[in-house]
Amino acid sequence: MSEEILDPIxxxxxxFDKAAARIVDLKSGLIDYLKEPNRIHIINFPVELDDxxxxxxxxxxxxxxxxFGPSKGGIRYHPDLTVDEVTSLAKLMTWKCALVNLPFGGAxxxxxxxxxxxxxxxxxxxxRRFTSELFSIIGPSTDIPAPDMxxxxxxxAWIFDTYxxxxxxxxxxxxxxxxxxSLGGSLGRHEATGKGCMxxxxxxxxxxxxxxxxxxxxxxxxxxxxxxxxxxxxxxxxRHGATIVAVSDSKGGIYSSxxxxxxxxSEFKDENGTVVGMPDTMTISNEELLEIDCDILLPSAxxxxxxxxxxxxxxxxxxxxxxxxPTTPAADEILQQRGIYVIPDxxxxxxxxxxxxxxxxxxxxxxxxDLELVNSKMQKRIFAAVDAVFDYWQGCVVGDNPxxxxxxxxxxxxxxxxxxxxxxxxIKRVADATLMRGIWP
Ligand code: NAD
Numbered sequence: 001m002s003e004e005i006l007d008p009i010x011x012x013x014x015x016f017d018k019a020a021a022r023i024v025d026l027k028s029g030l031i032d033y034l035k036e037p038n039r040i041h042i043i044n045f046p047v048e049l050d051d052x053x054x055x056x057x058x059x060x061x062x063x064x065x066x067x068f069g070p071s072k073g074g075i076r077y078h079p080d081l082t083v084d085e086v087t088s089l090a091k092l093m094t095w096k097c098a099l100v101n102l103p104f105g106g107a108x109x110x111x112x113x114x115x116x117x118x119x120x121x122x123x124x125x126x127x128r129r130f131t132s133e134l135f136s137i138i139g140p141s142t143d144i145p146a147p148d149m150x151x152x153x154x155x156x157a158w159i160f161d162t163y164x165x166x167x168x169x170x171x172x173x174x175x176x177x178x179x180x181x182s183l184g185g186s187l188g189r190h191e192a193t194g195k196g197c198m199x200x201x202x203x204x205x206x207x208x209x210x211x212x213x214x215x216x217x218x219x220x221x222x223x224x225x226x227x228x229x230x231x232x233x234x235x236x237x238x239r240h241g242a243t244i245v246a247v248s249d250s251k252g253g254i255y256s257s258x259x260x261x262x263x264x265x266s267e268f269k270d271e272n273g274t275v276v277g278m279p280d281t282m283t284i285s286n287e288e289l290l291e292i293d294c295d296i297l298l299p300s301a302x303x304x305x306x307x308x309x310x311x312x313x314x315x316x317x318x319x320x321x322x323x324x325x326p327t328t329p330a331a332d333e334i335l336q337q338r339g340i341y342v343i344p345d346x347x348x349x350x351x352x353x354x355x356x357x358x359x360x361x362x363x364x365x366x367x368x369x370d371l372e373l374v375n376s377k378m379q380k381r382i383f384a385a386v387d388a389v390f391d392y393w394q395g396c397v398v399g400d401n402p403x404x405x406x407x408x409x410x411x412x413x414x415x416x417x418x419x420x421x422x423x424x425x426x427i428k429r430v431a432d433a434t435l436m437r438g439i440w441p
Contacts, residue, residue, distance in 0.1 A: 004307055004308045004309075004328060004330050006304050006307070006328065007084065008082075008084050008085045008087075008088035008089075008303065008304075008325065009084045009087060009088055011088065011304075011325065011328060011329060012087075012088040012091050012092070012325075013035065014329045015329060015419060015420075015423060016034075016035055016091070016423065016427070018329075018420050018423075019420045019423035019424045019427055020034075020427060022420065022424055023424060023427060023428055023431070026427075026431055030431055030434065030435070033434070034065070034427060034430060034431060034434075035091075037062050037063065037064045037065075037087050037090055037091070038063045038064060038065060038066065038071075039062070039063050040060070040062045040063075040083060040087065041060065041061045041062070041134070041137060042058070042059075042060055042083055043058070043059050043060070043061075043130075043133045043134075044056055044057065044058050044059075045057055045059070045129050045130070045133055047122065047125050047126050047129060048125070049122055050119050050121060050122060057111060057112065057113060057126055057129075057130075058111075058112045059109070059110065059111040059112065059130050059133070060081070060083050060086045060108075060109055060110050061086075061107065061108075061109040061134055061137055061138075061143070062083070062086045062087045062089075062090040062107060062108055062109070063090065063105070063106075063107045063137075063143060064087070064090040064091045064093065064094045064105065064106040064107060064108075065091075065094040065105040065106050065430060066105035067105060067430055067433045067434050067437065068097065068098065068102070068103050068104055068105055068430070068433060069102075069103035069104050069105060070104060070105065070139075070140075070141050070142050070143055070144055071090075071093075071104065071105040071106060071107035071142070071143045071144070072093060072097060072102070072104035072105065072106065072107060072143075072144050072146065072177075072353060072356065072357075073089065073090055073093040073106055073107035073108040073109065073145065073146065074089075074108060074109070074145065074146045074147055074148030074151070074178075075108075075109045075110060075111070075130075075145045075146070075147065075148055075151050075155065075159070076089075076108070076109070076110040076111075076148040076149045076150065076151065077110065077111045077113050077115050077149070077150040077151050077155075078110065078112070078113075078114075078149055078150060079112060079113065079114040080112075081110045081111070081112045085110075085303065086108045086109065086110050087108075088325065089108035089148075089324055089325070090106050090107050090108040091106060092106065092108075092324055092325065092345060092346055093105075093106030093107060093108060093353070094106030094426075094430060095346045095422070095423055095426035095427065095430075096345075096346040096347075096349075096350050096353055096426070097353060098425075098426040098427075098429040098430050099346050099347060099350060099385050099388070099389070099422055099425055099426040099429075100350045100353070100354050100381050100382070100384075100385045101381070101384075101385075101429075102353065102354065102357045103357075104144075104353070104357065107143055107145075108148075109134070109145055110148070111126060111127075111130055113126060115150045123155070124158055127155055127158040127159060127162070128158055128161075128162045130159075131158070131159045131162035131163055132162060132166060135163065135166050135167075138163065138175060138176075139175060140171070140172065140173075140174035140175045140360075140363075140364075141174075144174065144175060144176060144177060144356075144360060145159060145175075145176050145177075146176065146177045146178045146352070146353070146356045147178040147228070149227070149301075149302070152178075152228070153178060153179060153180045153185065153190070154180070156176050156177070156178045156179045156180075156185075157179055157180050157183055159175070159176045160172065160173065160175060160176050160179055160183060160184075163175045163176070171363070171364070171366070173363035173366075174359075174360045174363040174364050177189065177356035177357075177359040177360055178190075178356060178359070179359070184359070184362070184363050185359060186355055186356075186358050186359035186362055186368075186369070186374055187368065187369065187370065187371040187374055188355055188358075188371050188374035188375055188378070189352075189355045189356065189358075189359055189374075190228070190232070191232045191236075192351045192352050192354065192355035192356075192374075192378060193228065193229045193232070193233075193322070193349050193351050193352030194228070194229050194230070194231070194232025194233035194234075194235070194236055194322070194351075195232060195233075195236050195351055195375065195378070196348075196349065196350055196351015196352065196354065196355075196378060196382050197229070197233045197236070197298065197300075197320055197322045197348050197349060197351065198216065198233060198236035198237055198240065199351065199378070199379050199382040199383065200320065200343055200347055200348050200350075200351075200382050200385075200386055201216060201237075201296065201318070201320050201343065201348075202215070202216055202240070203382070203383045203386040203387075204318070204341075204343055204386055204390070205318075207386075207390055209341060210317050210318060210341070213295055213296075213317060213318070215240075215241075216237055216240040216241060216242050217240060217241030217242065218241060218242070218243075219237070219242045219243070219295040219296050220242070220243050220245045220293075220294045220295045220296070221234070221237050221242045221243065221244050221245065221294060221295070221296045221297075221298065222244075222245055222246040222247075222289055222290075222292045222294040222296075222297050222298070222316070223244065223246070223247045223248070223298045223300055223322075224247075224248050224253070224286060224289050224290060224297075224298070224299045224300055224301050224305060224323075225248065225249065225299070225300035225301025225302070225322070225323060226247045226248065226249045226265065226266075226269060226275050226300075227249070227300070227301070229300045229322045229323070229349065229352075230247065230298065230300030230301065230322065231262060231265070231266055231269075233298055233300060233322055234247060234260075234262035234265070235262045235263070237296075238261070238262050242296075243258075243259040244259055244260045244261075244262060245257060245259060245260070245292065245293075245294055246260075246284065246289050246292050246294070247260060247262075247265060247275055247289075248275065248284070248286050248289045248301075249269070249274055249275050249276075249301075250301070251273075251274040251275075251276050252274070252275075252276040252283060252284070252285055252286065253275070253276070253283070253284045253285065253286055253288065253289040254275050254276060254278050254281035254282065254283060254284065255281060255282045255283075255284045255288075255289075255292065256280065256281050256282065260278075260281065264278075265278060286301075286305075287310065290305060290306060290310055290313075290314065291310060291313040291314060291315065292315065293315045294315060294316050295316060295317055295318065296316055296317070296318045296319075296320060297314065297316035297318070297319050297320070298319075298320045298321075298322045299319070299321060299322065299323045299326035299327070300322035300323050301323055301326075302323060302326070303323065303324065303325040303326060304325065304326065304327075304328055305323070305326045305327075306319065306326055306327040306328070306331045306335075307327075307328040307330065307331050308328065308330040308331060308334065310331075311327075311330070311331035311334035311335055311338075312334055312338070314335065314338075314340060316340065317339075317340060317341070318340070318341050318342075318343065319335065319340060319341070319342045319343070320343045320348045321342065321343060321344055321345040321348045321349065322345075322348055322349050323345065323349070324345045324349065325345060326345070327342060327419075332417060332419060336416060336417050341418065342417065342418055342419060343418060344418055344419035344422050344423075346419075346422050346423070346426065347382075347385055347386065347389055347418070347422050350381075350382060350385060351378055351382055354378050354381050354382065355374060355378055358374055358377065358378070385422075388425050389418055389421045389422045389425055390418075390421075392421040392424060392425055393417075393418055393421035
């Protein structure tokens with residue numbers, strides 16, 4: 001078997017092409033436009049470290065598409081970050097926003113740095129300089145960053161403060177989301193991505209595709225990555241009656257067949273910097289976690305974790321992509337053949353950008369909504385997106401008779417998986433809106 005291609009750009013193109021090929025009358029020039037990023041910014045700047053030395057820092061902001069409104073997407077800090085990875089993530093943001101019907105396009109950004117080796121002072125200097133370099137690019141109605149891996153509320157507060165100082169006398173709160181509550185952050189934003197994963201899973205299970213698992217209660221869950229998304233997802237699934245059998249972070253994982261208490265894991269991680277070593281648990285590797293005996297697997301860390309080398313060993317009946325891009329196209333095929341369903345990233349983790357949108361709306365009118373309102377609005381939007389994807393998928397697989405294929409504008413042959421169905425819904429919305437606006441001039 002030829003070696004699997006793990007290039008993020010190639011993978012995002014394969015996923016896009018698989019979906020686009022099933023949409024009737026999508027003009028080839030329009031396909032090219034929807035595939036390519038609108039613009040890519042690559043910036044290098046110097047930063048003075050605490051010991052007086054100077055380091056050159058590389059950073060990126062990629063804007064993929066703005067057909068529906070300002071571009072929206074997180075900022076990631078990671079030592080291995082590449083412009084190709086950021087570009088593929090910017091594309092995902094376009095499809096994610098379209099799938100949950102937000103008036104946003106897609107973008108992503110990042111800084112090549114290792115937050116574990118930087119002091120708070122150094123991180124603040126890097127974030128302020130990064131923001132000043134992006135000053136003419138980001139803005140409340142042009143491009144709006146948010147947190148992602150190894151960035152948090154504090155990072156967003158520095159971005160807001162820097163932008164606000166450079167652009168006084170305006171309401172600059174909507175320039176960035178995921179801010180601390182005291183600076184205009186939305187109630188529920190911190191929990192939104194993990195909670196949204198739970199809502200998407202809950203609604204998906206209610207469709208009875210897995211007859212023996214029609215609700216979260218009683219499910220055994222394994223979660224790779226115990227950061228913002230993974231730890232909140234663990235709490236949410238636990239609260240709904242699931243047993244969390246395994247979790248992990250970058251240093252390794254822990255397992256307990258009788259179940260783990262997410263709150264106790266968080267306390268242990270806060271004290272020890274890792275989940276590994278928690279009393280009464282068995283230490284496992286991240287590779288072992290993915291293949292552990294469980295009902296639902298949540299990759300909640302980084303990309304390409306489920307690939308051709310381990311997809312045949314996954315034991316879960318359902319994979320919920322809390323992380324972005326955790327499954328390769330080759331793994332998708334293997335999981336599909338094995339009857340394992342995948343709730344794709346653009347659906348599973350869309351709760352985060354949905355509540356970011358609510359934060360942006362609240363900031364624009366200087367209001368703060370109740371937590372119940374935020375959560376119920378988010379739940380409604382995630383349920384509607386699950387329904388839209390499910391209907392498309394079902395409309396294509398109900399039978400061999402072409403008359404059974406009830407979706408307009410989709411080629412016969414059906415939609416093979418939920419990722420492709422979700423991408424078809426999103427790509428069609430963006431393509432239709434592009435043509436509706438009219439190709440300029
Ligand atoms: P985070 O930085 O809060 O947490 C990341 C976690 O992953 C940490 O526990 C870290 O130790 C662990 N990790 C890192 N590398 C790992 C590896 N190789 N193996 C196992 N664990 C590893 O980040 P986050 O905000 O929770 O984001 C996690 C994922 O969710 C990312 O893919 C991100 O793009 C996606 N996501 C995040 C949001 C959000 O609102 N934060 C929204 C949508 C999608």
